[in-house]
Amino acid sequence: MLIQRCTALPKNLPVTDDMLFLHGQRSLADEMKKGNIFLLDYKRLDGLTANIVNGKQQYLMAPLVLLQKTPDDTLMPIAIQLKQTPADDNPIFLPTDSEYDWLTAKLFVRSADFSEHQLNVHLLRTHLLAEVFAVSLLRNVPMVHPLYKLLIPHTRYTLQINFLARLALISETGVFTKFASSGGEAMGTILKRSLSSMTYSSLCMPEDIAERGMEEVPNYYYRDDGLKLWDIIQRFVEGVLTFYYKSDEEVEKDTELQKWISDIFEHGFLSQKSTGIPQRFTSVAELVKFVTMVIFTCSAQHSAVNTGQYDYGGWMPNTPISLQLPPPTTKGTTSEATMLNTLPDVSTTVQGMSTVWLLSKPSSDFVTLGQFPEGHFSEVIPWELMKDFQGELEVLSAAIEVRNRKLDIPYTYLDPAKMENSVAI
Numbered sequence: 203m204l205i206q207r208c209t210a211l212p213k214n215l216p217v218t219d220d221m222l223f224l225h226g227q228r229s230l231a232d233e234m235k236k237g238n239i240f241l242l243d244y245k246r247l248d249g250l251t252a253n254i255v256n257g258k259q260q261y262l263m264a265p266l267v268l269l270q271k272t273p274d275d276t277l278m279p280i281a282i283q284l285k286q287t288p289a290d291d292n293p294i295f296l297p298t299d300s301e302y303d304w305l306t307a308k309l310f311v312r313s314a315d316f317s318e319h320q321l322n323v324h325l326l327r328t329h330l331l332a333e334v335f336a337v338s339l340l341r342n343v344p345m346v347h348p349l350y351k352l353l354i355p356h357t358r359y360t361l362q363i364n365f366l367a368r369l370a371l372i373s374e375t376g377v378f379t380k381f382a383s384s385g386g387e388a389m390g391t392i393l394k395r396s397l398s399s400m401t402y403s404s405l406c407m408p409e410d411i412a413e414r415g416m417e418e419v420p421n422y423y424y425r426d427d428g429l430k431l432w433d434i435i436q437r438f439v440e441g442v443l444t445f446y447y448k449s450d451e452e453v454e455k456d457t458e459l460q461k462w463i464s465d466i467f468e469h470g471f472l473s474q475k476s477t478g479i480p481q482r483f484t485s486v487a488e489l490v491k492f493v494t495m496v497i498f499t500c501s502a503q504h505s506a507v508n509t510g511q512y513d514y515g516g517w518m519p520n521t522p523i524s525l526q527l528p529p530p531t532t533k534g535t536t537s538e539a540t541m542l543n544t545l546p547d548v549s550t551t552v553q554g555m556s557t558v559w560l561l562s563k564p565s566s567d568f569v570t571l572g573q574f575p576e577g578h579f580s581e582v583i584p585w586e587l588m589k590d591f592q593g594e595l596e597v598l599s600a601a602i603e604v605r606n607r608k609l610d611i612p613y614t615y616l617d618p619a620k621m622e623n624s625v626a627i
Contacts, residue, residue, distance in 0.1 A: 203319075203322075203323045203327075203507070204242050204243070204244070204315075204318060204323075205240050205241070205242055205269070205414065205416065206240065206241055206413075206414040206415055206416070207237060207239070207240055207241075207414065207415025207416065208234060208239040208240055208241035208268065209234055209415070210234070211230065211234075212241070212243065212266060214266070214283075214286055214287060214288055215266045215268070215281070215283055215288070215294075216288050216294070217230065217268060217281045217294055218230075221281065221294065221296055222268075222270075222280055222281065222296070233270060237271075237415070237418065238270055238271040239268060239269070239270055239271075240268070240269040240270075240271070240277060240419075241266070241267070241268060241269075242265070242266070242267040242269070242311070242315075243266050243267075244263070244264045244265050244266070244311075244314045244315070244318055245264055245286055246264070246318060246322065246392055246395045246396060246399070247262055247263070247264040247314055247317060247318065247384070247388075247392065248264035248285075248286045249264070249286075250262060250264075250384065250387075250388035250391055250392070251386065251387055251388060252383045252384070252386070252388065252524075253381075253382060253383050253384065253385050253386035253388065253524065254386065255380065255381055255383070255524055255526075255546070255547075255550055256547060256549065256550065258526060260383040260524045260525060260526060261310075261383065261525045261526070261527065261528050261529065262313070262314065262317060262383040262384055262388065262524075262525075263284040263285060263310045263311075263313075263314055263529060264284075264285060264286050264314065265282055265283060265284050265285075265307075265310060265311045265314050266282075266283045266286065267279055267281070267282050267283075267311055268280050268281040268282075271419070271420070275420040275421060276421075277419070278297075279297070279308065279311075280296070280297065281294050281295070281296055282294070282295040282296075282304075282307040282308065282310075282311055283295075284307060284310050284311075284529045291531035291532070292531070293530075293531070293532065293533050295307035295533070299533055299534075300533070300534055300536070302536040302537055302538055302540070302541050303530060303533050303534065303535075303536050305536075305541060306529065306530060306536045306540070306541050306544060307529070309519065309522060309525065309541070309544060309545070310525065310529050312519075312520060312521055312522060313383065313521070313522040313523075313524065313525050315521065316382070316515070316521045316522065316523055317382065317383065317384035317388075317392065318392075319507065320378070320382070320384075321384065321389065321392045321393055321396060322392065322393075322396035323507050324507045324508060325367070325372075325393075326393060326396050326397060326400070327396075327400065327405070327499070327503070327507075328499060328500075328503055328504040328507060328508070328625055329360075329363070329364055329367065329504075329625055330364070331405075331470065331499055332356075332357070332360045332364075332499060332500045332504070332624070332625040333360055333361060333364050333625075334466055334469060334470035335353070335356075335357070335466065335470075335496050335499075335500065336357035336360050336361060337361070337465075337469075338462050338463075338465040338466045338469070338470075339353055339354070339357060339462060340357075341465060342458055342461040342462045342465055343458050343459075343461075343462050344458065345578075347458055347459075348442065348443070348445075348446040348579075348584075349458075349459060349462065349493070350578070351578035351579050351584075352439070352442055352443075352493065353493070353496065353497070354576070354578060355569070355573075355574055355575075355576065355578075355623050355624065356496070356497050356500040356501060356623055356624045357500070357624055358569065358623060358624040358626055359565075359624060359625075359626035359627075360500070360624055360625045360626065363625060363626060363627060364625075371557070372385075372389065377553050377554075377557050378557075380553075381523055381524060381546075381549075381550045381553045381554060382523050382524055382554075383523070383524035383525060397472070398474075400471075400477060401476075401477050401478050402477055402478035402479045402480075402495075403478055405495050405499060406432075406491070406494075406495050407425075407428050407429060407432045407498065407503075408429060408432060411425050411429065423605075423613035423616070424506055424613070424615075424616065427598070427602055427613070427616035427617070428502060428503075428506065428616055430598055431498070431502045431598065431616060431618065432494065432498055432502075434591065434594045434595060434598060435494050435497050435498055435501075435502070436490065436491075436494040437590075437591075437594070438587060438588075438590070438591040438594075439490050439493045439494045439497065440490045441583075441587040441590070442584055442587055443486060443489055443490055443493065444486060444490075445581075445583050445584065445587075447486050447489070449486070450484060450485040450486055452486075453483050453484070453485060453486055453488075453489050454482075454483070454484055456483075459483060459489070460482050460483065463480055463481070463482060463483055463492070464481060464482060466479070467479050467480070467481045480492060500623075500624050500625055501571045501621055501622065501623055501624065502571070502616055502621060504622070504625045505615055505616060505620070505621040505622065506615045506616055508561060508562065508627070509562055509614075509615045509620070509621075510562065510615050511558040511561050511562045512555075512558045512559045512561075512562035512563075513562070515554070515555075515558040516555055516558060516559065518545070518546070518551045518554060518555060519545060521554075521558075522545055522546055522554075523546055523550060523551075523553070523554035524546045524550055524554075525544050525545065525546065526543065526544055526545070526546060526547065527540065527543055527544040561627060563627070564620075564622070564627070565622070565626055565627050568622055568626075569622065569623045569624075569626075570618065570619060570620075570621060570622065570623065571595060571618045571621045571622070571623050572588070572591050572592045572595045572618065572623075573592075573623060574588055595618035595619075596618075596619075598617075598618055599617050599618045599619040602614070602616070602617045603617070
């Protein structure tokens with residue numbers, strides 16, 4: 203969710219060609235022109251006070267990472283600067299550095315990624331958003347309304363799971379608060395910064411992929427599967443809503459619909475026009491797009507960022523919840539021992555692993571995307587559209603399964619057959 207194509211080097215990342223390319227065989231400018239350079243910028247984590255865990259000060263960096271697309275279509279990190287401001291004690295780490303310098307730099311990036319992922323991408327942009335959509339629906343839209351019938355399956359268990367998250371994860375005694383490097387006073391700051399950077403276009407997958415310049419990147423299955431899913435959901439939503447709304451005027455005059463969006467704008471996006479979130483609906487097309495985004499966020503997006511957490515975070519060094527030593531300030535000072543002492547202690551590791559295991563586990567009464575067990579609609583056309591929707595999801599699921607057979611690491615998180623209808627865990 204953070205990676206973007208890099209067309210110009212950030213001013214605070216003074217990387218030179220000599221650092222990256224031996225004997226001047228390539229230049230960074232040429233590689234950027236060819237679209238081969240990508241950037242990860244964890245600026246939301248800059249200047250924060252890291253947590254104290256088990257009585258010990260922890261460390262959280264705000265790295266900048268350059269990646270390069272290689273001729274064999276892999277993306278490889280080529281430079282890591284662990285703090286935002288260039289300085290003598292903030293070296294740019296390179297793959298040509300000593301084994302433990304490079305490995306330690308990567309650990310700090312992965313730990314920063316844990317905080318960005320959990321607080322911004324996962325908590326804010328799926329769980330808390332889904333809650334805003336659900337509360338506004340329950341508050342403003344009656345059960346007989348087509349929007350209620352369309353969206354209610356995508357709100358199942360969301361209020362309950364968020365209540366539990368507030369209780370068990372981010373409360374004063376919660377796992378995240380007690381054990382994550384960003385779980386102390388940093389947590390509120392990261393969430394505020396994340397909210398202020400959240401835009402409507404970044405929640406709409408086709409626009410987000412384009413804005414980040416990620417259209418052509420090879421082996422990017424989140425994009426490949428997600429864009430197909432977005433289209434399938436959009437076709438279904440358009441079919442249902444155009445059955446009920448025959449003109450833009452009908453949308454404009456629907457006071458319940460307008461109350462729903464205005465509550466979302468006011469309470470979810472704090473009335474910030476700069477987010478691009480509509481304050482009211484003026485056309486059927488505008489309504490279709492927004493409802494597509496809501497369903498995609500509550501089902502596909504949550505599945506993409508939640509389901510693989512144990513697969514990738516269960517091996518703790520790949521996603522450390524916290525780090526116990528500051529990063530090296532000069533090259534050549536890191537050993538295997540300092541790297542191991544940087545990793546979190548056993549109790550922190552166990553807390554992190556058990557939490558991501560629990561979050562990645564499908565619930566016992568899972569309802570897959572496209573299933574409508576409550577049968578809210580009574581007319582024939584919506585039921586036919588549901589059948590078409592289910593058929594298209596089955597075709598996509600089969601195609602993903604065929605593709606995954608050829609992959610060393612299958613990408614299953616956007617397979618509709620394995621995806622829940624709502625943010626339910």
